[in-house]
């Protein structure tokens with residue numbers, strides 16, 4: 001049976017993961033895209049993290065290649081696009097997954113300094129723009145493509161730290177702008193808004209900041225209308241698989257909430 005993204009070439013930026021007990025969004029998405037027939041370049045600041053994802057893909061018989069990228073450096077981002085094309089011949093799916101808050105020093109507006117602001121903006125938002133900037137000409141040349149920029153439900157609510165909130169709103173703006181401008185090129189650009197997910201990125205930083213793990217999990221679960229349980233990285237990955245596949249060929253510029261009903265249920 002043909003996979004849902006058979007023959008496509010994907011670049012997952014931030015395809016490694018924060019170490020922890022569960023699987024992260026970028027890793028689950030890389031694995032699922034490969035399982036459904038894509039060749040996947042797994043790019044991450046941390047080569048070992050990228051290699052671990054690639055190993056998981058290969059263990060299932062999939063095709064993936066690890067790559068180092070730093071989304072803070074334009075040359076590095078451009079090189080990742082070039083390396084994808086030189087490894088697999090094309091680039092169909094760009095998946096922009098890099099994003100963080102607590103772990104990169106994000107703070108409330110009255111506590112953050114200028115360097116902290118710049119760091120969060122540059123990692124969470126400028127990096128996604130840079131990857132789009134260099135991927136789009138390649139996709140134009142090929143006659144189309146799909147881009148997903150990962151935002152967050154933090155964009156929809158008051159959030160304790162200003163940089164994350166602002167950048168995740170910015171990701172929606174970037175997505176809508178590019179979707180509008182590049183529809184004529186058959187390049188679809190969508191965003192996913194994960195809610196409270198049980199991933200290392202979300203849980204480990206809070207545990208490291210001193211909150212007991214059980215308390216972190218229970219607090220987050222209690223906020224989910226759909227079943228009283230956080231989602232997992234696979235929930236985000238399945239949404240991404242759909243949006244990257246030709247099943248979504250008429251869908252662009254959307255912000256897809258993957259939040260267990262949080263937006264509508266409380």
Ligand SMILES: NC(=O)c1ccc[n+]([C@@H]2O[C@H](COP(=O)([O-])OP(=O)(O)OC[C@H]3O[C@@H](n4cnc5c(N)ncnc54)[C@H](O)[C@@H]3O)[C@@H](O)[C@H]2O)c1
Pocket residue numbers: 013014015016017018023024025026027043044045046049069070071072097098099100123150151152153193194195196197198199200201202233
């Ligand atoms: N996990 C959640 O609960 C949750 C909720 C809402 C939104 N999100 C969003 O999902 C995305 C990440 O989820 P995840 O679970 O895969 O996180 P993760 O932390 O496990 O993976 C992100 C990867 O990005 C890499 N990275 C960090 N800085 C980088 C840089 N400068 N250049 C290249 N790579 C870099 C990290 O090494 C890491 O492997 C983020 O955009 C985040 O805001 C997550």
